[in-house]
Amino acid sequence: PTATTRTPEGALQVAGADVRALVAEHGTPVYLLDEADVRRRAVAFRDAFATAFERIGTRADVYYAGKAFLSTALARWITQEGLRLDVCTGGELAIARRAGVPGANIGLHGNNKSMTEIAEAVEYGVGRIVVDSFEEVDRVASVARARGVVVPVMIRVKAGVEAHTHEFIATAHEDQKFGFSLAGGQVSDAVAAVLKHPDALALLGFHSHIGSQIFEAEGFRVAATRLIALQLEVAREHGITLPELDLGGGFGIAYLPDDRPMAPQELADQLAEIVATACHEQGAPVPHISVEPGRAIVGPGGVTVYEVGTVKPVQATDDLVRTYVSVDGGMSDNARPALYDARYTCVLANRTSDAAPVQSRVVGKHCESGDIVVRDVLLPGDVHAGDLIAVPATGAYCRSLASQYNHTPRPPVVAVRDGASRVVVRRETVADLLALEGE
Ligand code: LLP
Numbered sequence: 001p002t003a004t005t006r007t008p009e010g011a012l013q014v015a016g017a018d019v020r021a022l023v024a025e026h027g028t029p030v031y032l033l034d035e036a037d038v039r040r041r042a043v044a045f046r047d048a049f050a051t052a053f054e055r056i057g058t059r060a061d062v063y064y065a066g067k068a069f070l071s072t073a074l075a076r077w078i079t080q081e082g083l084r085l086d087v088c089t090g091g092e093l094a095i096a097r098r099a100g101v102p103g104a105n106i107g108l109h110g111n112n113k114s115m116t117e118i119a120e121a122v123e124y125g126v127g128r129i130v131v132d133s134f135e136e137v138d139r140v141a142s143v144a145r146a147r148g149v150v151v152p153v154m155i156r157v158k159a160g161v162e163a164h165t166h167e168f169i170a171t172a173h174e175d176q177k178f179g180f181s182l183a184g185g186q187v188s189d190a191v192a193a194v195l196k197h198p199d200a201l202a203l204l205g206f207h208s209h210i211g212s213q214i215f216e217a218e219g220f221r222v223a224a225t226r227l228i229a230l231q232l233e234v235a236r237e238h239g240i241t242l243p244e245l246d247l248g249g250g251f252g253i254a255y256l257p258d259d260r261p262m263a264p265q266e267l268a269d270q271l272a273e274i275v276a277t278a279c280h281e282q283g284a285p286v287p288h289i290s291v292e293p294g295r296a297i298v299g300p301g302g303v304t305v306y307e308v309g310t311v312k313p314v315q316a317t318d319d320l321v322r323t324y325v326s327v328d329g330g331m332s333d334n335a336r337p338a339l340y341d342a343r344y345t346c347v348l349a350n351r352t353s354d355a356a357p358v359q360s361r362v363v364g365k366h367c368e369s370g371d372i373v374v375r376d377v378l379l380p381g382d383v384h385a386g387d388l389i390a391v392p393a394t395g396a397y398c399r400s401l402a403s404q405y406n407h408t409p410r411p412p413v414v415a416v417r418d419g420a421s422r423v424v425v426r427r428e429t430v431a432d433l434l435a436l437e438g439e
Contacts, residue, residue: 014303016418016420019350029304032305033395033414033424035416036417038074041300042083044263044264045291045293045296047264049264059289060291061084061290063084065292065293068297069396070096070400071413072095073422084105088109089110103125104125107127109156112132137194150202152201154204154246158180158182163210166215210223211250212252228287244290248291249291249294251295275289300393302396304390306362308384308387311385323358323383327362327365328365331405333402334394337375345374345391349388354380399413404433409429
């Protein structure tokens with residue numbers, strides 16, 4: 001993770017700025033985002049996929065998955081760096097439009113898009129809509145027909161693979177909401193349903209997303225092999241060659257010091273080998289590939305900074321005293337520990353300390369005992385009220401999943417670059433919350 005350099009006085013620096021100065025200016029809690037880090041990762045993905053797939057004679061587009069975190073500034077950075085954008089709601093689309101992301105560069109996802117969302121997307125000319133149900137095939141077709149346009153669509157498929165970190169399982173796991181099943185001919189029916197509307201829909205190909213925080217590419221082999229077999233089946237049955245294949249996102253990042261995610265080039269090379277092999281073995285043409293990383297682009301460059309309010313030693317077990325360090329945020333700004341039992345680490349950010357480290361747990365200010373930010377960490381024994389705690393790798397699925405639980409205004413997102421900071425999402429205020437109230 002970033003957040004490793006210190007000023008001569010021992011304060012943490014993020015993108016060349018002293019966190020004490022950032023906090024004096026922007027308050028706590030605050031999400032800091034290292035702009036250069038995000039741009040660097042975007043470029044790394046773009047170049048890695050371009051070169052790896054060029055080698056196997058095709059093209060690969062990288063769609064940044066906006067669900068990880070989206071704001072006007074972020075949409076502009078990734079567009080400037082040559083990435084496309086995956087959105088999954090009208091809200092995300094509105095941000096993309098505000099940022100001026102060209103429609104052709106946008107893909108729309110979601111398992112229950114409203115008619116309004118579909119209409120807005122078609123109106124804006126999005127490059128593709130990933131359809132997820134039979135109802136939706138008809139809805140997109142009717143919107144397209146009413147506007148006299150042909151909308152490019154992909155069909156979301158349950159590839160029967162679930163991948164997470166080092167493990168993947170090829171399953172017949174059907175019991176989840178996304179996509180069409182391979183079983184029972186559902187995918188073939190979806191293809192037929194799309195092809196019924198040649199005046200309104202253009203079928204690009206299949207899409208699957210197999211999991212998140214993935215550290216090994218093998219799970220993609222199963223998915224790619226199955227999807228390529230499906231594309232061939234379509235060629236045989238309908239006489240058309242589907243030009244594209246989307247492998248989804250889910251590429252892992254380092255949350256803890258021992259995490260070793262794949263570098264973008266290693267990942268792209270392995271995925272290219274997987275696609276080339278699957279196509280070769282089945283005698284299929286190599287399609288254009290797309291991927292949708294979110295976390296791997298925006299996650300590592302994010303650092304959340306909190307202020308410590310209370311410190312309480314607790315006799316956790318007979319032989320363990322755990323220090324509970326309460327900070328001024330918590331599950332409202334980082335829901336991941338409560339939602340997924342996600343693990344983070346943290347550092348004392350405003351100073352260094354020679355005090356002996358003690359077993360600590362950093363907790364939030366909310367009315368739940370599950371309101372944990374960092375479950376287990378060694379922090380100096382002299383941490384006290386007013387100290388700053390920084391949690392790295394919080395750029396993805398923290399601000400985007402933030403809530404106003406306990407009527408807590410959501411923290412701002414501050415972009416930092418070359419020592420200078422800029423608010424890209426302002427802090428919410430209690431006045432913002434009160435503005436929602438009726439009598
Ligand atoms: N494409 C699709 C269709 C997805 O559903 C997702 C994530 C992505 C791409 C991007 O995945 P990424 O590269 O960011 O892992 N909130 C959870 C993760 C939920 C992911 C949902 N879909 C977490 O914080 O771990």
